Amino acid sequence: MKINNKTMVTVAVGIGFAASMFACTPKKPSSAGGASVSKNAAEKVYVAPGKHDEFYSFLSGGFSGQLAVYGLPSGRLLRVIPVYSVNPENGYGFTEETKKMLNTSHGFVPWDDSHHPQLSLTDGKVDGRYVYINANNTPRIAKIDLKTFKTTEIIEIPNSGGNHGSPYLTENTEYLIASTRFSIPLPNKDVALDKMKEEVKGTISFIKFGKEEKMEVAFQLLVPGIDYDLASCGKGMSHGYCFLTSYNSEKASTLIEINASKNDKDLLAIVNWKKAEECVAAGKAKTVDGQHVHNELNEATHTATSTTIEKVKMLDIKDCDGVLYYAPVAKSPHGADVDPSGQYIIAGGKLAAQITAYDFNKIVKAIEDKKFSGDYDGVKVLDYESVLAGEVKKPCLGPLHTEFDGKGNAYTSCFVSSEVVKWKLGTWEVVDRIPTYYSLGHIMIPGSGSKQPWGKYLLAMNKITKDRYLPVGPELPQSAQLIDISGDKMEMLLDFPTVGEPHYAVGFEASLIKDKVKKIYTLEDNKHPFVARGEKEARVVREGNVVHVYGTAIRSHFMPDNIEGIKVGDTVYFHVTNLEQDWDIAHGFSIIGANTSELLLMPGETSTFKWTPSKPGIYPFYCTDFCSALHQEMQGYIRVSAPGSSTPLKFNQGK
Amino acid sequence: MNKKIIRILLLVSLIFLASTLILPLWDIAIFAPQYPEGLNLQIWLNKISGDLNNINILNHYVGMKAITPSDIPELVYFPKLIAGILVVGAVALAWPHLVSIGLYFLSFAAFSLFALYDFWKWEYDYGHNLSPDAPIKVPGMSYQPPLFGSETLLNISIYSYPAIGGWLMMVSFLAVLYVLYLRAKELWG
Numbered sequence: 001m002k003i004n005n006k007t008m009v010t011v012a013v014g015i016g017f018a019a020s021m022f023a024c025t026p027k028k029p030s031s032a033g034g035a036s037v038s039k040n041a042a043e044k045v046y047v048a049p050g051k052h053d054e055f056y057s058f059l060s061g062g063f064s065g066q067l068a069v070y071g072l073p074s075g076r077l078l079r080v081i082p083v084y085s086v087n088p089e090n091g092y093g094f095t096e097e098t099k100k101m102l103n104t105s106h107g108f109v110p111w112d113d114s115h116h117p118q119l120s121l122t123d124g125k126v127d128g129r130y131v132y133i134n135a136n137n138t139p140r141i142a143k144i145d146l147k148t149f150k151t152t153e154i155i156e157i158p159n160s161g162g163n164h165g166s167p168y169l170t171e172n173t174e175y176l177i178a179s180t181r182f183s184i185p186l187p188n189k190d191v192a193l194d195k196m197k198e199e200v201k202g203t204i205s206f207i208k209f210g211k212e213e214k215m216e217v218a219f220q221l222l223v224p225g226i227d228y229d230l231a232s233c234g235k236g237m238s239h240g241y242c243f244l245t246s247y248n249s250e251k252a253s254t255l256i257e258i259n260a261s262k263n264d265k266d267l268l269a270i271v272n273w274k275k276a277e278e279c280v281a282a283g284k285a286k287t288v289d290g291q292h293v294h295n296e297l298n299e300a301t302h303t304a305t306s307t308t309i310e311k312v313k314m315l316d317i318k319d320c321d322g323v324l325y326y327a328p329v330a331k332s333p334h335g336a337d338v339d340p341s342g343q344y345i346i347a348g349g350k351l352a353a354q355i356t357a358y359d360f361n362k363i364v365k366a367i368e369d370k371k372f373s374g375d376y377d378g379v380k381v382l383d384y385e386s387v388l389a390g391e392v393k394k395p396c397l398g399p400l401h402t403e404f405d406g407k408g409n410a411y412t413s414c415f416v417s418s419e420v421v422k423w424k425l426g427t428w429e430v431v432d433r434i435p436t437y438y439s440l441g442h443i444m445i446p447g448s449g450s451k452q453p454w455g456k457y458l459l460a461m462n463k464i465t466k467d468r469y470l471p472v473g474p475e476l477p478q479s480a481q482l483i484d485i486s487g488d489k490m491e492m493l494l495d496f497p498t499v500g501e502p503h504y505a506v507g508f509e510a511s512l513i514k515d516k517v518k519k520i521y522t523l524e525d526n527k528h529p530f531v532a533r534g535e536k537e538a539r540v541v542r543e544g545n546v547v548h549v550y551g552t553a554i555r556s557h558f559m560p561d562n563i564e565g566i567k568v569g570d571t572v573y574f575h576v577t578n579l580e581q582d583w584d585i586a587h588g589f590s591i592i593g594a595n596t597s598e599l600l601l602m603p604g605e606t607s608t609f610k611w612t613p614s615k616p617g618i619y620p621f622y623c624t625d626f627c628s629a630l631h632q633e634m635q636g637y638i639r640v641s642a643p644g645s646s647t648p649l650k651f652n653q654g655k
Numbered sequence: 656m657n658k659k660i661i662r663i664l665l666l667v668s669l670i671f672l673a674s675t676l677i678l679p680l681w682d683i684a685i686f687a688p689q690y691p692e693g694l695n696l697q698i699w700l701n702k703i704s705g706d707l708n709n710i711n712i713l714n715h716y717v718g719m720k721a722i723t724p725s726d727i728p729e730l731v732y733f734p735k736l737i738a739g740i741l742v743v744g745a746v747a748l749a750w751p752h753l754v755s756i757g758l759y760f761l762s763f764a765a766f767s768l769f770a771l772y773d774f775w776k777w778e779y780d781y782g783h784n785l786s787p788d789a790p791i792k793v794p795g796m797s798y799q800p801p802l803f804g805s806e807t808l809l810n811i812s813i814y815s816y817p818a819i820g821g822w823l824m825m826v827s828f829l830a831v832l833y834v835l836y837l838r839a840k841e842l843w844g
Contacts, residue, residue, distance in 0.1 A: 261790040418688030438689040
């Protein structure tokens, strides 16, 4: 309907002017896509060959279920760690040792949507021991060991309809918290969808991280059934509390886009977990059904075990006074971020173009003085003005997530307007802004979730790249952009494409761990039940229809490399031990027709490949990881005979 | 001599006006951070082309109605009105009297005024009648696109300018106006 015609306008001005108007016809605005990169930006991100990056950063892969490790400032991809996804590159989720890591109460789930990496903390500071990351789809939390950069533990979260707001840590890693995104009936049951409102509940789970550094679901809080989102736990003065944003206070279950966007304010959940601990200790929690699976990778046996736990402790917030309060928060908030001092909790209203800062001291006082503006499902809602530290007015469109540089500045990412806004804690004034390309989600300043951020760089993680890179079909890479925040003005230095969706990230100074990273597995410590610690231990053992090959790999041969007497109908396990004891000398193993993946064997590691030959013949196997000058010669043969044939079991090498 | 010029100008006017039946009249371009390549709408006498679907998807966030060409009666009757004006213009070309030229001018001018008003009215409704259920509500905000020129609404820059058919229509109109002036001068000195 923009039918129109503009005649009258130009009648007055004449053809000459009209012609000149052609110059004004729509053109690409000069700002779009033209990040002002200063001439020395390349120098600032250049890490010379042989030199190391200053920071490690860990970017979630989102729907790839992985965690990617990048060096900063170079943006170099160092490793992709499989967490919730099977990975043929190293056999994770395929080998007999690692398959169990992906067990859940729903069976084997070889995929997930992993969003929020978090770093282990000691005294509120990054300690470089572990990275944790959630599985959003089938609720789980994984632990990645920063000595090996391997996923070593995964625990399922029971009674959860989706593990989005997870895994946020308390300042000494006492607990990882995980909240339910989709509230569902608890215990889950068959309910008419239009009756959901009365039935749904939410849980906030407290995963204890014990002395043995193993995760367990210590207890769950039963809370009103709204959709819980991101969180942060307090530090310093606010230690003992966690803060979670939420949306859908309407409890809508259909057309959420509209029906959960009606209320002008949503709810910030304020959880006093020390109080919850007391109530649990006082026996106020009930033991309820909560089947969940706990998987661990044992470093000595190189093998994962899987345990199913049937029950869980659940504390109804009604049975524990003062454990949960709500505060009004700007519409559809996302991040809840506690500043390094622990005093301010920042939440942006995604649909409200406003950032709210709460003052922890005021929250405590408002609770003491009973300054409530109402209640929600029996939970007291604190009076907004009484807990407000300040508002950043009209900072941008779609404020999502705030990080801190440790110098009194906060940085908020804005999705709709695709920019980072820098503002001052205390005065709440915007002091700088920089565009990003495009549709910025989360941002990361190394160490920002801790008491001591390294406020040198900010990494922006963008959903859309459009014209940023060479096109690669309908699916384009997502991107990360490195911004220098060391000066008064933010400065764009670099952008680089990422693996999957770089949903969220954490980072820290590389010197914290780089000399502690494990180089080899010591052979003597290898307690794998099928290890062969030397070529003399290599052998083939038949147990009925099952054949175990205790194999070894070393530059540049396998032992044994000739095997006979395997029959169609056998199940053959190749347990291959890499005998090398030198850093970065890996071997691989695979066999023609493999139905799983290759093995990738680190020095001193044993890994198992299951093989069920389907036809008689000669089957070659070989090393898949280029290991040495004679890598191409690192190969062998297996003879497979027909079922019932009398070929004797034989194995040898070098005959 | 004047007669020849008048005939030529009238012929040019008619051809240019007729061209609007097959050329786009107006361009609207939209740029947002996540649309660096821009979204474009082209308005023709009888259709709307371009990224209509994407624009509708974007606009639903703030509760703007979807633009559905089949619901726009102007796309049906505007070409007929232009055809009618062309007939009047053809009469003026055959019989270039002040009366026929005046009629051509008046019908053309009336159509133009009406079309501009209609366009503005439509933009006003489009930008102001927002769904109360919109996910994003910015208090006091309306989203009326500019009739002519550029404007920034939230994070979106909107550019609204004539397209080739629009410019030809203006030239056509100026040609008639000039013919009318020549004819009038001839008659009344």
